[in-house]
Amino acid sequence: MNAEDQKPAIALERRLANLLSFGTWAAAGLIAAGLMLSGLTADRLPRDFLSLLGIGLLISLPVVRIVVTGLVFLFRHELKYALIAGSVLLIVTVLLIHVLARGFSN
Amino acid sequence: MLPLLPAPSWWSNYFSRQLTQRQNNDVMSHDSIYCLFAIGLCAAGIGSILGMTSGVFIVPVLTVFAHLDIHTAMGASLVSVIACSCGGAGPLLNAGLTNVRLAIALEMATTLGGACGVVLAGLLSSRSLFLVFAFVLLISAFHMFACPRPRHDESKGGRVRDDKLSVNYLDIGEHAEIAYRVEHLTLGLSLMYGAALLSSLVGIGSGVLKIPAMDASLRLPIKVSTATSSFMIGVTATAGAAVYFVRGNIQPMVVAPVALGSVLGTVLGVRGLLHMADYWLRLAFAGVLVILAVQVLLISLGVSAGVPL
Numbered sequence: 001m002n003a004e005d006q007k008p009a010i011a012l013e014r015r016l017a018n019l020l021s022f023g024t025w026a027a028a029g030l031i032a033a034g035l036m037l038s039g040l041t042a043d044r045l046p047r048d049f050l051s052l053l054g055i056g057l058l059i060s061l062p063v064v065r066i067v068v069t070g071l072v073f074l075f076r077h078e079l080k081y082a083l084i085a086g087s088v089l090l091i092v093t094v095l096l097i098h099v100l101a102r103g104f105s106n
Numbered sequence: 107m108l109p110l111l112p113a114p115s116w117w118s119n120y121f122s123r124q125l126t127q128r129q130n131n132d133v134m135s136h137d138s139i140y141c142l143f144a145i146g147l148c149a150a151g152i153g154s155i156l157g158m159t160s161g162v163f164i165v166p167v168l169t170v171f172a173h174l175d176i177h178t179a180m181g182a183s184l185v186s187v188i189a190c191s192c193g194g195a196g197p198l199l200n201a202g203l204t205n206v207r208l209a210i211a212l213e214m215a216t217t218l219g220g221a222c223g224v225v226l227a228g229l230l231s232s233r234s235l236f237l238v239f240a241f242v243l244l245i246s247a248f249h250m251f252a253c254p255r256p257r258h259d260e261s262k263g264g265r266v267r268d269d270k271l272s273v274n275y276l277d278i279g280e281h282a283e284i285a286y287r288v289e290h291l292t293l294g295l296s297l298m299y300g301a302a303l304l305s306s307l308v309g310i311g312s313g314v315l316k317i318p319a320m321d322a323s324l325r326l327p328i329k330v331s332t333a334t335s336s337f338m339i340g341v342t343a344t345a346g347a348a349v350y351f352v353r354g355n356i357q358p359m360v361v362a363p364v365a366l367g368s369v370l371g372t373v374l375g376v377r378g379l380l381h382m383a384d385y386w387l388r389l390a391f392a393g394v395l396v397i398l399a400v401q402v403l404l405i406s407l408g409v410s411a412g413v414p415l
Binding site: 012014018020024025028031054056058060061063066081084087099100 | 199221225
């Protein structure tokens with residue numbers, strides 16, 4: 001694979017690196033703010049809200065990453081990889097629905 | 107056939123469960139917060155160097171030493187795994203160690219294996235599953251220790267299905283530019299499916315089996331296997347973490363310090379991975395696999411010593 005061929009791959013990696021780094025630090029910031037509030041106020045609501053928001057953001061990042069990767073491949077007409085990313089997203093969604101449904105029926 | 111989603115009354119149950127379960131951890135001392143932060147930091151540091159899930163270390167520590175409920179510990183562990191995967195992804199992608207196309211392809215096999223494991227869970231004898239898992243761990247440890255890859259992993263005639271999977275990167279630890287090609291992709295996909303299925307059946311993070319599977323079949327440099335595995339583990343952990351989140355098993359005052367520690371631990375661990383020589387990485391990985399195999403073997407023999415995995 002020559003240097004010209006690697007350029008789009010490197011661009012994709014940079015994009016994903018920025019997305020995941022920004023998302024992780026934003027989530028860490030929210031979680032840290034929630035923890036700091038626990039030292040300042042006895043009110044559970046703002047503290048738990050910020051922490052849970054950060055944790056929720058962190059949990060959603062891998063799914064956002066798959067969506068972004070799939071879209072990038074789609075725009076580049078790399079349909080094989082776009083299809084694979086779509087399949088991964090579908091499997092994760094079905095798995096999530098199955099586990100949630102099973103968990104709540106217990 | 108998949109069961110249908112629960113009725114709307116589910117929402118009221120959900121909110122009451124959120125409130126009652128989270129009240130238990132309403133008050134937490136600063137010492138406990140620092141302690142949980144340190145646990146997340148250490149587990150994620152070690153986990154991100156080795157590319158395996160930090161949950162392997164976090165769950166036993168939180169349940170045995172911090173005396174937390176197993177569901178709370180599992181929730182914290184899953185969030186920590188995602189923090190490891192996402193927090194370490196940036197530097198590893200920029201260093202060219204993570205192969206995104208390969209990760210996406212392998213994710214299809216691992217998520218499918220994980221999903222099959224969830225569906226099949228409970229149908230097979232857990233004792234024999236643990237025995238098989240311990241056996242696979244020991245074989246993997248032997249392979250990691252005894253079969254090192256050549257320093258430069260240029261393809262030597264293996265079947266390459268897709269040249270876009272071929273990448274080169276600068277290895278800081280080995281002071282060399284490494285070029286590699288992905289070989290035997292079909293075998294790699296099959297092994298990854300098997301690793302995810304087995305891990306899902308016994309309920310242990312699949313990172314410990316993914317790296318040896320990638321190493322054995324795809325013939326990747328160890329750091330590429332580690333970085334790509336680390337990139338992938340977040341996806342499988344997301345499904346589990348989302349379930350724990352919705353069910354109210356994510357205790358903010360427990361998970362928040364563990365997650366923060368995990369983010370910082372990962373940043374440090376990834377630096378270690380980038381600068382580590384391949385030989386020591388293999389040795390450390392094989393060592394952890396042997397410890398884990400002994401632990402799983404003891405559980406299969408009924409001697410769990412109170413240490414859940």
